[in-house]
Amino acid sequence: MLKNLVSFISDKFKIKNDYPEQLSTDDIKLKEQNIDTSLKKNIETFERIYFIPDNTDVKIRHLFIPGINKKAAIIYISSIMDTKIIEETVIRPLQNNQHTTIEITNIISAESVSTAEKIKDALKEINKGSCALFIDGEDQVYLIGAANFQGRSIEKPENEVSLLGPKEAFNEKAMTNISLIRKKIKNENLIIEATTISKRSKDELYIVYVKDLVNEELLKNIKDRLNTIDMDIIQNLSILEQIIEERPKSIFPTILNTERPDRAAYFLEDGFIVLIMENSPSALILPATFWSFFHSADDRYQRFLYANFTRVIRGSALFITIFISAIYVSVTNYHAEMVPSDLLLAISATREKVPFPTFIEVLMMESAFELIREAGLRVPNPIGPTIGIVGALILGQAAVQANIVSPIVVIVVALSGLSSFAIGDISMNFAIRIIRFGMIIAGGVLGIYGMAAIFTIGLFYVVSIKSFGVPYLAPMTPKYISSNDTIFRKLTKNERFRPGYLKPKDVTKKAGDS
Amino acid sequence: MEQHTGKIGIREYIAMVILMIGTKLADDLPSILFQKLENAAWFTPIIAGFISIIPIFFLIKVLSQYPKTNLMEILQIILGKPIGYLFVFMLWIMGLAANTFDTAIYTDIIGTMYFTETPTIFIYIVLMAVSAYGAKKGLEQIGSVAASVITYIKVSLFIALILAFSNGNINYIFPIFGPGKWEVVKESSLKVSLYIDFIYLGVIASYVSSTKAFTKGTWISLIIVIIEIPIAMLAYLCLFDYESVKLLNYPFHETIRYISLGFLTNIETFFFPFWLLASFVRFSIYLYISAVMFGWLFKIKNFEYLIPPFATLLVILGMIPETPTFTVADMKAKALSFATPTFFFLPLILWSIMKIRGGNKNEKKEM
Numbered sequence: 001m002l003k004n005l006v007s008f009i010s011d012k013f014k015i016k017n018d019y020p021e022q023l024s025t026d027d028i029k030l031k032e033q034n035i036d037t038s039l040k041k042n043i044e045t046f047e048r049i050y051f052i053p054d055n056t057d058v059k060i061r062h063l064f065i066p067g068i069n070k071k072a073a074i075i076y077i078s079s080i081m082d083t084k085i086i087e088e089t090v091i092r093p094l095q096n097n098q099h100t101t102i103e104i105t106n107i108i109s110a111e112s113v114s115t116a117e118k119i120k121d122a123l124k125e126i127n128k129g130s131c132a133l134f135i136d137g138e139d140q141v142y143l144i145g146a147a148n149f150q151g152r153s154i155e156k157p158e159n160e161v162s163l164l165g166p167k168e169a170f171n172e173k174a175m176t177n178i179s180l181i182r183k184k185i186k187n188e189n190l191i192i193e194a195t196t197i198s199k200r201s202k203d204e205l206y207i208v209y210v211k212d213l214v215n216e217e218l219l220k221n222i223k224d225r226l227n228t229i230d231m232d233i234i235q236n237l238s239i240l241e242q243i244i245e246e247r248p249k250s251i252f253p254t255i256l257n258t259e260r261p262d263r264a265a266y267f268l269e270d271g272f273i274v275l276i277m278e279n280s281p282s283a284l285i286l287p288a289t290f291w292s293f294f295h296s297a298d299d300r301y302q303r304f305l306y307a308n309f310t311r312v313i314r315g316s317a318l319f320i321t322i323f324i325s326a327i328y329v330s331v332t333n334y335h336a337e338m339v340p341s342d343l344l345l346a347i348s349a350t351r352e353k354v355p356f357p358t359f360i361e362v363l364m365m366e367s368a369f370e371l372i373r374e375a376g377l378r379v380p381n382p383i384g385p386t387i388g389i390v391g392a393l394i395l396g397q398a399a400v401q402a403n404i405v406s407p408i409v410v411i412v413v414a415l416s417g418l419s420s421f422a423i424g425d426i427s428m429n430f431a432i433r434i435i436r437f438g439m440i441i442a443g444g445v446l447g448i449y450g451m452a453a454i455f456t457i458g459l460f461y462v463v464s465i466k467s468f469g470v471p472y473l474a475p476m477t478p479k480y481i482s483s484n485d486t487i488f489r490k491l492t493k494n495e496r497f498r499p500g501y502l503k504p505k506d507v508t509k510k511a512g513d514s
Numbered sequence: 515m516e517q518h519t520g521k522i523g524i525r526e527y528i529a530m531v532i533l534m535i536g537t538k539l540a541d542d543l544p545s546i547l548f549q550k551l552e553n554a555a556w557f558t559p560i561i562a563g564f565i566s567i568i569p570i571f572f573l574i575k576v577l578s579q580y581p582k583t584n585l586m587e588i589l590q591i592i593l594g595k596p597i598g599y600l601f602v603f604m605l606w607i608m609g610l611a612a613n614t615f616d617t618a619i620y621t622d623i624i625g626t627m628y629f630t631e632t633p634t635i636f637i638y639i640v641l642m643a644v645s646a647y648g649a650k651k652g653l654e655q656i657g658s659v660a661a662s663v664i665t666y667i668k669v670s671l672f673i674a675l676i677l678a679f680s681n682g683n684i685n686y687i688f689p690i691f692g693p694g695k696w697e698v699v700k701e702s703s704l705k706v707s708l709y710i711d712f713i714y715l716g717v718i719a720s721y722v723s724s725t726k727a728f729t730k731g732t733w734i735s736l737i738i739v740i741i742e743i744p745i746a747m748l749a750y751l752c753l754f755d756y757e758s759v760k761l762l763n764y765p766f767h768e769t770i771r772y773i774s775l776g777f778l779t780n781i782e783t784f785f786f787p788f789w790l791l792a793s794f795v796r797f798s799i800y801l802y803i804s805a806v807m808f809g810w811l812f813k814i815k816n817f818e819y820l821i822p823p824f825a826t827l828l829v830i831l832g833m834i835p836e837t838p839t840f841t842v843a844d845m846k847a848k849a850l851s852f853a854t855p856t857f858f859f860l861p862l863i864l865w866s867i868m869k870i871r872g873g874n875k876n877e878k879k880e881m
Contacts, residue, residue, distance in 0.1 A: 452790035463658035
């Protein structure tokens with residue numbers, strides 16, 4: 001009885017599917033086959049796979065090769081390749097051939113020619129911009145590389161601005177990015193390994209390292225992790241980063257994402273490993289420590305004193321961002337005695353008409369700041385800055401006049417917001433901004449005691465993070481041989497060691513002395 | 515690439531020891547010492563420090579004979595199964611008691627000096643929760659945290675002491691021997707146990723990167739502690755004079771309340787967070803050591819899971835005394851005298867039995 005009822009209800013509410021599920025097993029079987037000797041059959045197979053002529057940019061051109069008297073055909077995807085190259089190096093030589101015993105590879109004058117026997121291998125190359133040449137009577141296919149994907153040219157870095165450093169940034173073409181790195185490291189030990197990481201879209205990942213520096217175990221660890229990825233599509237490095245990182249839910253990033261080739265080259269020379277991918281205007285550097293997020297490219301290029309001055313500023317900015325609002329909340333709520341009495345009177349005078357407790361006041365302003373920041377980021381370019389300034393000014397001014405917040409809170413929040421911009425790395429910037437809210441809550445609940453508690457917990461957490469086996473605060477603690485580039489950096493000529501926490505094959509940087 | 519070794523380096527080790535013992539200068543220990551010796555109390559840490567060289571020396575001797583074994587196993591190897599077990603149990607009980615006293619005192623400091631309106635239980639829970647979190651992360655992490663904060667803690671202490679000295683009167687140290695030379699020596703030797711923590715370091719000795727690092731680290735930290743505690747006590751003495759310093763329960767906190775810096779008249783909030791940091795790390799170490807010992811006693815392999823229950827137990831035990839300022843301090847003073855013989859004679863006994871038995875014969879069998 002009950003069963004009937006259940007089945008009746010489920011029948012009633014069943015979604016009627018207009019599109020019955022189709023299995024692609026036939027297609028998969030077809031792709032597993034070898035290339036046939038019959039040109040006609042091959043062309044039919046490929047027409048079926050590529051849906052020609054529905055599929056507009058896949059082209060087939062039939063040819064006749066004089067001399068050896070054979071029919072041939074080329075298949076290519078016109079949108080992702082240079083048709084001029086095909087015309088000059090494949091079609092014309094083939095049609096002008098007069099020799100009777102010559103090999104096909106010798107007729108074609110293109111720079112890279114390979115062969116494949118399986119249909120799926122041929123497909124893989126065609127999809128990557130190669131041109132496939134079928135000859136009647138041959139059970140293999142010639143693949144001529146002529147890929148030319150459209151993209152933008154090399155532009156200036158937008159997120160990691162540097163005053164003195166090179167002004168080139170990575171773009172979406174992997175080969176351009178590799179070229180930018182090779183330009184900086186002209187050494188035969190620079191290895192660029194390619195692996196396919198996704199099952200369906202066959203995204204290629206380039207693992208870049210310097211062979212005589214990198215630690216083999218680290219490299220193996222990273223390759224193992226890349227091999228365990230089981231995904232259909234990984235579009236770019238930002239997504240890959242989230243897949244391969246050790247603690248995806250952690251507040252701190254453990255892989256450095258940079259758009260500067262000079263920075264990538266610098267890390268490579270220290271024994272780090274760089275990942276590059278098509279469609280990603282950046283490179284991933286791993287492993288990363290806290291310091292690699294804290295540093296900026298300019299720290300290298302500025303003179304010793306200026307660079308360290310910048311570091312001091314950035315360090316204080318970090319602390320101001322995390323602590324200033326929380327300190328204001330806890331001091332006004334729990335430790336009012338520490339404020340000099342004149343200032344205390346001034347604060348209380350401005351707070352006289354404000355109906356909210358400081359905690360709510362600060363939280364409100366901080367949230368408003370985050371709102372402006374996020375909205376400012378998404379606003380279309382031309383009106384972006386206007387919205388930002390107008391929003392900040394009007395919100396601040398009007399909120400004070402309406403007695404919703406006191407002026408000192410506006411100062412405090414502005415200071416903390418401004419300081420947060422000094423941390424250049426986007427991921428670390430987010431981490432700091434989130435921690436700031438935790439601190440404000442801790443300060444509101446338990447004053448300095450709560451802040452110290454959260455800080456201690458955070459510190460215990462930070463030292464327990466490892467990025468591919470490297471402690472997050474290395475080389476500060478635990479101690480390793482290194483150039484000690486942490487809060488401050490040394491004189492460039494005194495930076496004699498590569499970071500020991502990577503266990504590079506060669507720890508000393510200078511060839512002359514050991 | 516560094517694999518997970520679970521070992522701590524000498525920097526981390528020294529930082530941990532200094533935070534374990536050095537932080538005592540900022541709780542009620544100075545006031546306990548001031549009670550009897552008055553203005554000569556600052557001799558106590560020095561004399562006790564020099565006396566404690568003997569047990570520490572023998573302890574290191576014994577520990578270096580068994581480099582990969584922890585104190586509990588060594589006790590059992592040397593003293594035999596039942597007696598060794600009993601000793602470990604006794605040490606554990608002593609540790610737990612000390613931990614209870616200390617956490618109660620620290621909670622009382624926070625409660626009476628800074629957060630007078632916050633419920634004690636709340637302060638206590640936060641203190642233990644943070645320490646338990648740290649302890650659960652493991653010794654490596656505690657070491658790293660200790661090493662990264664020690665400089666700032668000591669700089670803040672240094673500033674506080676400088677300000678205290680500049681506000682104080684150096685003549686208050688006279689008469690230099692206070693109640694008399696003999697009294698000073700007698701009372702000081704009774705309080706040798708203020709360095710008893712060194713015994714507990716044997717528990718974590720096998721986690722230090724090398725025996726050499728352990729030996730060197732232990733001596734360096736002993737020297738630093740022998741220097742910093744008397745200087746701090748001198749600062750309190752110079753600031754308050756011996757009569758009033760006797761009345762203070764927590765002289766460090768009174769000091770940072772008393773001193774001022776230019777236009778800032780109340781600067782205790784600048785020093786308070788550093789003291790808190792030190793305290794959190796300190797109790798993390800104690801909790802960790804307690805858990806290791808308990809895990810060994812009752813054959814619990816994953817002793818990390820004992821840390822949260824221990825922290826809870828400490829909160830419950832520590833909440834029992836109603837006025838910890840007086841009751842706990844009183845008990846602590848008695849416990850200090852009581853623990854002295856254990857601290858002094860245990861390493862001696864261990865070493866002599868080991869020598870009589872002819873060194874470390876069992877190492878291979880035990881490993």
